[in-house]
Amino acid sequence: MASTVLQRAFTDPGPDLRPLPPRVEDLLRELHAPPRLAAHLRAVHDVAHRILGWLDLRYGEMAVDREAVLFGAASHDIGKVIHTAELSGPGSVHEEAGHRLLLDHGVEERLARFARTHAAWTEPDIAIEDLLVSLADKVWKGKRVPDLEQKVVDRLAAASGQATWQAFLDLDDLLTAIAAEADRRLAFQSAHPISG
Template sequence: MDEEPGLRPLPDGVPELLAAADAPPRLVAHLRLVHDVAARLADWTAAHCPEAAFDRAAVLFGAATHDIGKAVHRSELSGPGSAHEPAGRELLLAAGTPPERARFAAGHASWGPASGLEDLLVSLADKVWKDKRLPELEDLLLDALVRAGGGERWSWFLALDEELTAIGEGAGARLAYQARFPVTGPGAARG
């Protein structure tokens, strides 16, 4: 893919945070892609379950900064590791980000029954952008939707599965876009 997909602009202040962290281009591209998928998931959730109370701006900020700690732990851009999670939280806190927003950097890979809807949406966006489906994570989101909107779980499952399948269809283009950017060097943290 030679052209940039029609990605939404990052939330206000995020490009400056990424520039201050000297985020490499691959990381900036990844965060833009996950942010874009998170916006789609947030829009879908609001449209399909208006009873679900969640902070859309927090979801978008969380998705746009969830891996910012990889600017410090760059080996985790191309390999496994979780050192970026607490490092990202600390980096955001040091930059003046409120703890309720910085939490996404530390918690995007560790979700469970006590996770809030915002956290589940960020975690899901971080998986489904590349068409990775985690039934355990999807089940937690389904539980939250049933609690908020009522109705039959199977009906929520069908609707969510349809949306996640549609998102997954764009994974190849998103992966190709991300791969165009080098793992090293300063990022072009544009909106």
């Protein structure tokens, strides 16, 4: 049974955040995840959902593994259940630890990989799904990363045949709107304690 404070992170409406996928929520309960981690994962998952909805409307011809993106966004920082110092400070040890943790709990590689790749968006031949999880993990808090965004723009233009500048303007409009709501998501995350 999840602690009351962890349960609040799953259920508080906050800034109208969607719930986490049940599989991720169950795993976070089993691991006694810090409430702040659950709140963070909800915020990033919600932003990923919004990005995917936009892609469906504007770039429906682009092949994207929607389930993988949503699971990846909802679980990308799960290694922080082990490396809790990285909840409030810098660090990347949680990435490989989270990947291993997910695999050890029966999560298949196509879904577990995001714990390892969410900060590896500069790698060559990185998949669009990994780029989208990385993008959601940045823009949820209002952070804009031009090089990451350019990689997504290039994929959008290639998939649609659209001019790169048009894909850039489209993506920029979306990310500007998402970033404008960052303070509400940050307040939601901060309202949940690191330990619980």
